[in-house]
Amino acid sequence: MDRVLQYIEKNQSRFLEELKEFLRIPSVSNNAENKRDVLRCAHYVVDQLRQIGMQQVEIFPTSGHPIVYGEWLGAQGQPTVLFYGHYDVQPVDPLDLWTSGPFEPTIRNGEIFARGSADDKGQVIMNLKGVESHLKSQGKLPINIKFLIEGEEEVGSANLDEFIASHKELLKADVVLISDTPMFDRGVPSICYGLRGLVYFQIDLKGTDSDLHSGSFGGTVINPNFALAQMIASLKNPDGQITIPGFYDDVQPMSPSEKVELSRLPFDPEKYRKSLGAPALFGEKGYNPLEQIWVRPTLEVNGICGGFIGEGAKTVIPAKAMAKISMRLVPNQDPERIANLFEAHIRRIAPSAVELTVTRMHGGKAWVAPIDHPAIQAASRAYEKGFGKRPVFVREGGSIPVVATFAEILGLPSVLMGIGLPDENAHAPNEKLDLYNFRYGIITSAHFFQEMAQ
Amino acid sequence: MDRVLQYIEKNQSRFLEELKEFLRIPSVSNNAENKRDVLRCAHYVVDQLRQIGMQQVEIFPTSGHPIVYGEWLGAQGQPTVLFYGHYDVQPVDPLDLWTSGPFEPTIRNGEIFARGSADDKGQVIMNLKGVESHLKSQGKLPINIKFLIEGEEEVGSANLDEFIASHKELLKADVVLISDTPMFDRGVPSICYGLRGLVYFQIDLKGTDSDLHSGSFGGTVINPNFALAQMIASLKNPDGQITIPGFYDDVQPMSPSEKVELSRLPFDPEKYRKSLGAPALFGEKGYNPLEQIWVRPTLEVNGICGGFIGEGAKTVIPAKAMAKISMRLVPNQDPERIANLFEAHIRRIAPSAVELTVTRMHGGKAWVAPIDHPAIQAASRAYEKGFGKRPVFVREGGSIPVVATFAEILGLPSVLMGIGLPDENAHAPNEKLDLYNFRYGIITSAHFFQEMAQ
Numbered sequence: 049m050d051r052v053l054q055y056i057e058k059n060q061s062r063f064l065e066e067l068k069e070f071l072r073i074p075s076v077s078n079n080a081e082n083k084r085d086v087l088r089c090a091h092y093v094v095d096q097l098r099q100i101g102m103q104q105v106e107i108f109p110t111s112g113h114p115i116v117y118g119e120w121l122g123a124q125g126q127p128t129v130l131f132y133g134h135y136d137v138q139p140v141d142p143l144d145l146w147t148s149g150p151f152e153p154t155i156r157n158g159e160i161f162a163r164g165s166a167d168d169k170g171q172v173i174m175n176l177k178g179v180e181s182h183l184k185s186q187g188k189l190p191i192n193i194k195f196l197i198e199g200e201e202e203v204g205s206a207n208l209d210e211f212i213a214s215h216k217e218l219l220k221a222d223v224v225l226i227s228d229t230p231m232f233d234r235g236v237p238s239i240c241y242g243l244r245g246l247v248y249f250q251i252d253l254k255g256t257d258s259d260l261h262s263g264s265f266g267g268t269v270i271n272p273n274f275a276l277a278q279m280i281a282s283l284k285n286p287d288g289q290i291t292i293p294g295f296y297d298d299v300q301p302m303s304p305s306e307k308v309e310l311s312r313l314p315f316d317p318e319k320y321r322k323s324l325g326a327p328a329l330f331g332e333k334g335y336n337p338l339e340q341i342w343v344r345p346t347l348e349v350n351g352i353c354g355g356f357i358g359e360g361a362k363t364v365i366p367a368k369a370m371a372k373i374s375m376r377l378v379p380n381q382d383p384e385r386i387a388n389l390f391e392a393h394i395r396r397i398a399p400s401a402v403e404l405t406v407t408r409m410h411g412g413k414a415w416v417a418p419i420d421h422p423a424i425q426a427a428s429r430a431y432e433k434g435f436g437k438r439p440v441f442v443r444e445g446g447s448i449p450v451v452a453t454f455a456e457i458l459g460l461p462s463v464l465m466g467i468g469l470p471d472e473n474a475h476a477p478n479e480k481l482d483l484y485n486f487r488y489g490i491i492t493s494a495h496f497f498q499e500m501a502q
Numbered sequence: 503m504d505r506v507l508q509y510i511e512k513n514q515s516r517f518l519e520e521l522k523e524f525l526r527i528p529s530v531s532n533n534a535e536n537k538r539d540v541l542r543c544a545h546y547v548v549d550q551l552r553q554i555g556m557q558q559v560e561i562f563p564t565s566g567h568p569i570v571y572g573e574w575l576g577a578q579g580q581p582t583v584l585f586y587g588h589y590d591v592q593p594v595d596p597l598d599l600w601t602s603g604p605f606e607p608t609i610r611n612g613e614i615f616a617r618g619s620a621d622d623k624g625q626v627i628m629n630l631k632g633v634e635s636h637l638k639s640q641g642k643l644p645i646n647i648k649f650l651i652e653g654e655e656e657v658g659s660a661n662l663d664e665f666i667a668s669h670k671e672l673l674k675a676d677v678v679l680i681s682d683t684p685m686f687d688r689g690v691p692s693i694c695y696g697l698r699g700l701v702y703f704q705i706d707l708k709g710t711d712s713d714l715h716s717g718s719f720g721g722t723v724i725n726p727n728f729a730l731a732q733m734i735a736s737l738k739n740p741d742g743q744i745t746i747p748g749f750y751d752d753v754q755p756m757s758p759s760e761k762v763e764l765s766r767l768p769f770d771p772e773k774y775r776k777s778l779g780a781p782a783l784f785g786e787k788g789y790n791p792l793e794q795i796w797v798r799p800t801l802e803v804n805g806i807c808g809g810f811i812g813e814g815a816k817t818v819i820p821a822k823a824m825a826k827i828s829m830r831l832v833p834n835q836d837p838e839r840i841a842n843l844f845e846a847h848i849r850r851i852a853p854s855a856v857e858l859t860v861t862r863m864h865g866g867k868a869w870v871a872p873i874d875h876p877a878i879q880a881a882s883r884a885y886e887k888g889f890g891k892r893p894v895f896v897r898e899g900g901s902i903p904v905v906a907t908f909a910e911i912l913g914l915p916s917v918l919m920g921i922g923l924p925d926e927n928a929h930a931p932n933e934k935l936d937l938y939n940f941r942y943g944i945i946t947s948a949h950f951f952q953e954m955a956q
Contacts, residue, residue: 078814139816145712203814230718244717248815257779258599261929262802263698263900264684266830267794268774270784273803273825274734281735284728320722325711330724330855340721348716349727350818355805356826360532361658361702361863362593363828363901364804364929371727372810374817376720401784409815446717447817475715475818 077136100180110207113199130221134201137164145477165481167474171227178493190501204410229466240464242443245377245414272369342443412449434492531590554634564661567653584675588655591618599931619935621928625681632947644955658864683920694918696897699831699868726823796897866903880953888946
């Protein structure tokens, strides 16, 4: 490993320049205007894979954004790691809250600011460079590697399942490696062994054919804004529990040993509250914040809109109102079943004086892994060598639906070796990546491939 | 009156052309881009007043749009009528729903379509022409007249109260005449003897400093969209009654004779429902739709907004949410008291996990007139002569705050002689005015001035 580590040391500033190139491409997958940028970004990944020494590199078009694949299979008799990541990024709105341009990577105080820096371009580059450092310094890797890097993670990976299902032979491997999760805290390397699932809905209400004058008509018709507020408000009780019948039926509680692990983590609710700028924390009664994020399902109103929202006053009763509502799921909640429960409940509580349209959007299963799996143990040793610390075992409140897909379609376990930090503003303005972690993330990645060898 | 009526007959098509000229001016008072158009419209009114024979015409600048004044005081010993109207109009959005341009007056099926045709330019012109027909055919009016025509009615008449208060001598009169209300129905001339008042608020909630990833943080912080929905939902009980403590304290119930009058009106709830395209009517239990609009206060969410409202899905917990909430008031609710009750209640029910900002916007008192007042009786006779039918006595759900102002500052009663129709889309696309009513509105106006003479 010495030559590998020396290579990493020597090429650090080039690695950073390449990260910047990657971050400059505005690969916003949910915006039709950025379609060509997303394609350009896919080709950037292709070039990277060729450059780091992959033997075979391919770009697979889909009905949405392309999937990039690359492989190096020169380590006979050794296990094969399938690396999964994504090159697409979240939208940048609200743009005026960014201190520097979202696609103008800028370094301030040891952090690089740009959309995608933490989620997930920075973490993709770390693993590319971990592989490169083996291949370029030794001429070989200790294990076999396959890269699967998609461009639709931020829009629900609409074409990935089908691609995986129809490329089982190509993607054959022993374990999946994913770097798309944060560490528990700065200086606390973490292996994520659980993720929440997701179901996402749009609800539209229509009251009347046109907006109405609130004086001339107010009092005789339902106000869709009001009806929507009432429906939403009824979805939780005052303790923050979701009131949809059957919603909690299949929720898997934490094991006693998990509870012990969780209680040992260095978590300060007051520091957490301050970091968010929240006047107070608020969550389901009877659970602490880590439990609320990791092992309890949630329901959120991601967006709501109706009527006059400009400056000033307009005395209107809107014809329509809309809400985007999503639920985070935990093991063993089935997204299909929860979506059915939600839809049936929403239809039941919608007043008869409005027309209701319910649209199901993307979703995914929650996931939990056995901590004693050899690949997870290899990741643990790699972290210890990279960051000089044994990692903690954590869960993540977000969803990486592809983890469930790998388990179901390919029968593969996943190792979630995240190098992000929880305050790096993934999905928010001023997304950033810690450059210390970028450096030691590359080293940890290189160690992981070594530790995976038999 | 014969010569007056002959004059009206003879000049009908010119009157219509002058209405069109008036309607072509885009005097949208809430849009800074239209400021010069609003001024041009004020000068059009000045020219009209001179042309119909006013002895003194003046334009009074304000910090917003100007007020136009004109008078003819040649009827010694006779009462003075102060006519109030407005030359400004509502915004035209959404423009794509207009069949013909909002400022290209177009006649289809005996109706003229343009923004302002019903509210209020058409009704202003009718009264100008009623006066002109006396002066030009007889050389005099049976009573004295003062015209007060403002350009800020659609933005809350911000400068009118001060103008009236500082021009009490100029505006001295016996009665105010206002034509800015609809008839009860086609062929049912109506005198409006009651209006609702208004208070209007904006509510802003802030949960955290930035939008948050709903996976990584969901479960530990309040969602401002959700908190807003809960606050709004709690403002009414399931019977549609407003739950703000003290809200109904001062509500003046209908008298038994008013109830009898109301029950005689030709109102078909099913026809009303269909005209709105509503699946069902919805209002406060225990009251019929006319009572709900005329004599019961309401609370409406005029606008609501927070989080991701674009196409597709974004898994975000918004940092902020906003709602515009207004209340229609009835006699004897005091807007100041109701605004205080609302604000105190909103502050009480806001969760401690959000920062709340409450902004008071414009408001106005409700109003009700004694039906047996001589001027109202004169209007009743004028309608009977003009339209060949005794008018009905109705109320209006909207607000004309200036009616309260005339009562409070000048001590004057108002006569609301409306010539619009309830389906003429005031404040909505495809605003229109019935040309039959335009013709007989002018005749009725001319009769009113005659009937007011002693």
